Amino acid sequence: QQQVKQSPQSLIVQKGGIPIINCAYENTAFDYFPWYQQFPGKGPALLIAIRPDVSEKKEGRFTISFNKSAKQFSLHIMDSQPGDSATYFCAASAVSGGYQKVTFGTGTKLQVIP
Amino acid sequence: NAGVTQTPKFQVLKTGQSMTLQCAQDMNHNSMYWYRQDPGMGLRLIYYSASEGTTDKGEVPNGYNVSRLNKREFSLRLESAAPSQTSVYFCASRLAGVWNEQFFGPGTRLTVL
Numbered sequence: 042q043q044q045v046k047q048s049p050q051s052l053i054v055q056k057g058g059i060p061i062i063n064c065a066y067e068n069t070a071f072d073y074f075p076w077y078q079q080f081p082g083k084g085p086a087l088l089i090a091i092r093p094d095v096s097e098k099k100e101g102r103f104t105i106s107f108n109k110s111a112k113q114f115s116l117h118i119m120d121s122q123p124g125d126s127a128t129y130f131c132a133a134s135a136v137s138g139g140y141q142k143v144t145f146g147t148g149t150k151l152q153v154i155p
Numbered sequence: 156n157a158g159v160t161q162t163p164k165f166q167v168l169k170t171g172q173s174m175t176l177q178c179a180q181d182m183n184h185n186s187m188y189w190y191r192q193d194p195g196m197g198l199r200l201i202y203y204s205a206s207e208g209t210t211d212k213g214e215v216p217n218g219y220n221v222s223r224l225n226k227r228e229f230s231l232r233l234e235s236a237a238p239s240q241t242s243v244y245f246c247a248s249r250l251a252g253v254w255n256e257q258f259f260g261p262g263t264r265l266t267v268l
Binding site: 047050073075077082083084085086087090092130140141142143145146147148 | 159186195196197198199200203205211245247249252254255256257258259260261262
């Protein structure tokens with residue numbers, strides 16, 4: 042059962058474009074929504090995260106938009122660069138069984154063409 | 156700080172062989188995790204250890220065992236490897252607390268023939 046649905050599976054944009062990756066969740070107990078960036082051959086690394094009491098968060102060229110009522114959140118990458126080419130995972134976490142359980146989306150492979 | 160380290164980086168096994176994947180962190184984190192990553196399926200939790208001395212099953216624990224050797228080290232054992240366990244395995248750690256991020260290791264690419 043996929044509790045965090047992520048789309049699209051892959052995305053190709055030209056340099057300077059604004060790729061948008063969307064995620065939807067079902068469990069209203071989720072209380073933390075991080076995005077991870079993964080380069081080939083490396084482990085995922087935290088990119089940006091948002092709490093459900095905030096509708097938008099910006100860090101540099103990366104922005105998370107959060108819609109609590111729709112149970113959806115998205116990642117926007119402004120002025121995308123070839124160095125942003127990576128796989129992006131959304132995630133959602135909640136306390137379950139006494140620990141913080143993180144559920145990941147299936148990932149979006151982004152390619153930014155020069 | 157080395158962060159989260161994993162050994163080995165690559166491994167090829169034959170069906171039925173056993174092996175242990177090693178993970179260590181030097182950030183004094185309480186919680187440690189083992190995930191597997193398969194194409195189109197994201198990261199799935201195999202086992203976790205909320206603190207030293209405790210381990211619990213995650214989403215896909217069948218065929219695996221874990222040991223939290225001390226606060227730094229968390230190992231994953233495959234007792235009798237199967238082709239379905241071909242995957243990339245990631246270890247992660249985090250400090251206790253709701254908003255704290257998980258730090259991932261570089262991964263172990265395992266192929267079971």
